[in-house]
Amino acid sequence: MSSRVCRTCGGSDIDVDQARGSAVCTGCGSVLEDNIIVSEVQFVEGSGGVSSAVGQFVSADGPVKAPLLGSGFHTSVGKESRAQTLQGGKRQIQQLGSQLQLNQHCLDTAFNFFKMVVSKHLTRGRKTEHVIAACLYLVCRTEGTPHMLLDLSDLLQVNVYILGKTFLLLARELCINAPAIDPCLYIPRFAHMLEFGVKTHEVSMTALRLVQRMKRDWMHTGRRPSGLCGAALLVAARMHKFRRTVKDVISVVKVCQTTLRKRLTEFEDTPTSQLTIDEFMRVDLEQECDPPSFIAGQHKAKMQQLEQELARKLDDVEGEISCYKDEIETELEKSRPKLRGIYAAYTKEIDPEDAEVLSLTSDPEEPEVEDKELRVATQQLTQDFLCQVIQEEEGRGKKKDDSNKEPGSEKDVEGSQRQATPLAVILGKLPTATSLGLQPTCDESETREKQDDEQSEGGELDLDGIDDQEIDKYILNEREVEVKTELWMKQNAEYLKEQKEKEERIKKEKEQGTYKEKPKKSKKKKEQIEASTAGEAIERMLEKKKISSKINYEVLRDLNSRGTGSGGGSSPSRASSDPPDVNTATRKRLSRRRRKKSSDTNRDLAANASIMGKRVRLLISSTPKKRKPAVQAEHSVTMTTESATETTTTTEAAAEVTPDPEPDSSSTPAAPPTVLEEEEDEEDEAEEECVSALQLVGDYGCEEEEVF
Amino acid sequence: MDSSNDDALDIIITNVVATFRTRCHLNLRTIALEGTNVIYKPEVGKVLMKLRKPKITASIWSSGKIICTGATSEDEAKLGARRLARVLQKLGFKVRFSAFKVVNVLAVCSMPFAIRLIDFTKKNRPIASYEPELHPAVTYRIKHLKATIQVFSTGSITVTGPNVQNVATAVEQVYPLLFECQKPRN
Numbered sequence: 001m002s003s004r005v006c007r008t009c010g011g012s013d014i015d016v017d018q019a020r021g022s023a024v025c026t027g028c029g030s031v032l033e034d035n036i037i038v039s040e041v042q043f044v045e046g047s048g049g050v051s052s053a054v055g056q057f058v059s060a061d062g063p064v065k066a067p068l069l070g071s072g073f074h075t076s077v078g079k080e081s082r083a084q085t086l087q088g089g090k091r092q093i094q095q096l097g098s099q100l101q102l103n104q105h106c107l108d109t110a111f112n113f114f115k116m117v118v119s120k121h122l123t124r125g126r127k128t129e130h131v132i133a134a135c136l137y138l139v140c141r142t143e144g145t146p147h148m149l150l151d152l153s154d155l156l157q158v159n160v161y162i163l164g165k166t167f168l169l170l171a172r173e174l175c176i177n178a179p180a181i182d183p184c185l186y187i188p189r190f191a192h193m194l195e196f197g198v199k200t201h202e203v204s205m206t207a208l209r210l211v212q213r214m215k216r217d218w219m220h221t222g223r224r225p226s227g228l229c230g231a232a233l234l235v236a237a238r239m240h241k242f243r244r245t246v247k248d249v250i251s252v253v254k255v256c257q258t259t260l261r262k263r264l265t266e267f268e269d270t271p272t273s274q275l276t277i278d279e280f281m282r283v284d285l286e287q288e289c290d291p292p293s294f295i296a297g298q299h300k301a302k303m304q305q306l307e308q309e310l311a312r313k314l315d316d317v318e319g320e321i322s323c324y325k326d327e328i329e330t331e332l333e334k335s336r337p338k339l340r341g342i343y344a345a346y347t348k349e350i351d352p353e354d355a356e357v358l359s360l361t362s363d364p365e366e367p368e369v370e371d372k373e374l375r376v377a378t379q380q381l382t383q384d385f386l387c388q389v390i391q392e393e394e395g396r397g398k399k400k401d402d403s404n405k406e407p408g409s410e411k412d413v414e415g416s417q418r419q420a421t422p423l424a425v426i427l428g429k430l431p432t433a434t435s436l437g438l439q440p441t442c443d444e445s446e447t448r449e450k451q452d453d454e455q456s457e458g459g460e461l462d463l464d465g466i467d468d469q470e471i472d473k474y475i476l477n478e479r480e481v482e483v484k485t486e487l488w489m490k491q492n493a494e495y496l497k498e499q500k501e502k503e504e505r506i507k508k509e510k511e512q513g514t515y516k517e518k519p520k521k522s523k524k525k526k527e528q529i530e531a532s533t534a535g536e537a538i539e540r541m542l543e544k545k546k547i548s549s550k551i552n553y554e555v556l557r558d559l560n561s562r563g564t565g566s567g568g569g570s571s572p573s574r575a576s577s578d579p580p581d582v583n584t585a586t587r588k589r590l591s592r593r594r595r596k597k598s599s600d601t602n603r604d605l606a607a608n609a610s611i612m613g614k615r616v617r618l619l620i621s622s623t624p625k626k627r628k629p630a631v632q633a634e635h636s637v638t639m640t641t642e643s644a645t646e647t648t649t650t651t652e653a654a655a656e657v658t659p660d661p662e663p664d665s666s667s668t669p670a671a672p673p674t675v676l677e678e679e680e681d682e683e684d685e686a687e688e689e690c691v692s693a694l695q696l697v698g699d700y701g702c703e704e705e706e707v708f
Numbered sequence: 709m710d711s712s713n714d715d716a717l718d719i720i721i722t723n724v725v726a727t728f729r730t731r732c733h734l735n736l737r738t739i740a741l742e743g744t745n746v747i748y749k750p751e752v753g754k755v756l757m758k759l760r761k762p763k764i765t766a767s768i769w770s771s772g773k774i775i776c777t778g779a780t781s782e783d784e785a786k787l788g789a790r791r792l793a794r795v796l797q798k799l800g801f802k803v804r805f806s807a808f809k810v811v812n813v814l815a816v817c818s819m820p821f822a823i824r825l826i827d828f829t830k831k832n833r834p835i836a837s838y839e840p841e842l843h844p845a846v847t848y849r850i851k852h853l854k855a856t857i858q859v860f861s862t863g864s865i866t867v868t869g870p871n872v873q874n875v876a877t878a879v880e881q882v883y884p885l886l887f888e889c890q891k892p893r894n
Contacts, residue, residue, distance in 0.1 A: 160842070
């Protein structure tokens with residue numbers, strides 16, 4: 001109704017007629033607009049005088065194809081995958097949200113988050129459950145509702161840390177900064193659960209004050225807010241003379257006893273705990289405490305310091321003792337019989353070598369020290385025990401000086417170990433040697449970086465700094481290998497058995513020709529079902545897919561077996577053929593119908609094989625239920641044929657199943673003989689009756705199809 | 709940039725993880741039976757070999773890929789890796805030492821002050837994330853350095869990064885931020 005000016009006469013008085021859809025100038029009569037588009041609701045009178053609005057309901061979520069198949073479908077037919085995902089997500093959000101008692105606004109926000117997540121492709125590789133839980137928790141945090149991540153994980157029975165990981169990732173990707181959790185938020189909720197009756201509010205207030213005090217005392221950083229709340233509520237309850245035990249509080253707050261006790265002891269350590277109840281309610285102490293973990297850390301540091309001091313004192317004391325001991329031992333030596341003969345020669349030999357060693361060890365630049373010391377070590381090992389003892393004593397005296405020079409020695413020969421065995425002395429030397437050995441290699445490795453690059457490309461192994469003999473220790477000799485092999489075989493006997501069985505199984509399967517390479521868990525591509533006829537294809541597919549959980553297949557089988565009247569032995573043999581029987585029966589019906597139809601295979605349902613599956617499922621599910629008396633079966637078939645939409649879709653679905661229209665004719669003669677052979681009499685009768693019903697109904701079915 | 713503190717902060721490297729390849733197929737059973745200090749895990753398909761001298765644990769796969777963990781410096785990691793390759797060579801495999809790369813470095817550092825975590829999180833909103841329900845520390849991720857810092861309320865922090873240099877840079881970067889949010893000592 002725009003007040004425009006007429007082009008011809010300039011008059012502004014324009015009459016717009018909605019019924020005719022035209023705008024006419026009242027001055028000169030010229031038609032300004034014709035066929036105005038109106039956005040009004042139109043009504044149509046239906047049968048029986050009922051007037052209904054004209055139009056279709058279109059969903060707000062994304063583009064949806066107009067539902068061609070009439071109104072009764074609630075399963076998403078012909079929608080895009082994205083819309084399906086969103087719809088599924090919305091449903092789940094509503095479900096979870098209602099369990100958490102979230103209001104509608106929160107749920108809508110959560111759904112918006114979910115939409116954002118989907119558009120950023122963050123749902124890939126994650127369970128929708130987890131993503132939805134994370135979205136809901138995000139909403140809870142931004143709105144400040146007293147819901148914990150633990151609640152969500154309880155509902156979903158999922159580990160809370162997994163949910164937390166998803167939540168953190170989403171928050172990061174969506175750039176949503178969730179405000180930090182305040183333990184005060186949870187107090188009213190927990191207080192309510194603890195059932196304080198009339199006094200709930202007072203207890204909550206006291207608990208809040210306690211929590212605030214805890215915050216100022218730095219007990220809340222890095223801790224779960226629920227633990228703090230639990231402690232605060234426990235104390236508050238006791239203050240108001242409610243007998244709530246630790247167990248009650250734990251069951252509500254969901255922390256363990258130890259945590260609660262710990263919080264209580266920490267609170268005990270703060271000066272606030274010394275106040276009386278009245279004082280606490282009135283006064284707020286100025287002083288703030290350090291966080292408990294910080295105090296614990298400081299405590300540890302103090303203990304370490306004390307220990308170090310003690311050790312030092314001990315060393316001093318021991319130094320004195322060792323002096324005394326040395327003096328005593330020298331005295332003893334003098335009184336001991338001297339070694340004569342060969343042994344004297346040995347002692348003389350060792351001393352110069354010791355001296356050599358000592359001089360070498362003081363000279364850190366030579367990496368050859370390692371070899372020399374090893375030689376010395378081997379020689380010492382082979383000597384007599386007496387000589388070793390003497391050398392030990394001599395070596396000890398000199399060794400003290402060595403270890404003072406070398407800070408890197410691992411063994412404390414100086415003070416603590418008085419019972420140094422010969423091996424220990426020798427081993428004590430080795431680490432020092434290697435520490436020396438390491439230094440040069442480290443220096444060399446820095447200079448050799450360029451060489452390394454070249455070598456790494458070539459792949460050659462740089463043998464500098466690697467002691468072969470030491471490496472040899474890492475490899476067992478033959479005898480050891482035998483022993484270890486035995487042990488290992490015994491230990492892993494089960495595993496080896498499993499492996500053998502697996503191999504045998506694979507061999508057998510190879511022979512049979514049903515060998516599958518590595519059973520993969522996710523089969524996204526549908527396996528090509530190879531079959532000579534369409535009937536066989538359906539059989540196999542239906543065998544693989546467990547069509548419906550609502551069908552009791554055993555009863556189905558029993559029904560079929562009951563029909564024979566022959567008794568027991570028939571049913572097991574029939575069992576495998578029964579599902580295919582049902583399918584071949586239906587298939588036959590469908591094929592008959594299809595024969596009547598002229599051509600028209602292209603339908604919108606070409607999109608999804610799954611939809612086809614659903615259709616067949618529907619048909620199958622509808623028929624067995626009504627199949628109890630076989631007579632009713634064909635009635636159900638007629639009923640299904642009469643309900644226009646379903647049968648046409650099923651026929652179309654069936655049409656989709658057959659890739660070629662031609663083998664159809666061949667399949668139909670194939671199907672009846674197979675059917676006749678396998679099925680029992682009653683089924684044959686049902687089959688025949690079905691056929692007759694179909695023939696009766698056939699034309700009707702064709703007409704329906706032509707409409708579309 | 710020099711660190712803006714008077715006393716030097718001790719950054720202690722506690723773990724260095726490195727990988728390398730031997731460019732040849734390894735028979736795990738042979739290694740398991742003929743080596744000392746080995747654990748064979750047939751279900752997973754790897755052998756764990758522990759060296760004593762640079763204290764290193766290596767996971768050896770039959771494809772020839774080896775992961776070395778437990779070293780306390782990058783050089784030590786390389787030395788350990790070479791030693792390990794030598795052992796395998798002696799066992800009879802045609803081992804070639806190639807593609808050595810330090811993958812992860814974990815370091816621990818201790819601040820002389822306590823830190824207010826909530827303040828810290830608020831000031832560094834998208835980069836720092838704090839979930840007390842899940843973990844007691846604030847996670848601070850520096851994207852361009854590819855380093856992650858976990859800040860605890862006691863003032864100790866753990867830093868993980870692809871190499872030692874990045875770790876040191878990360879500590880230097882985060883120090884002033886931590887200093888701002890320190891808790892005044894009583």
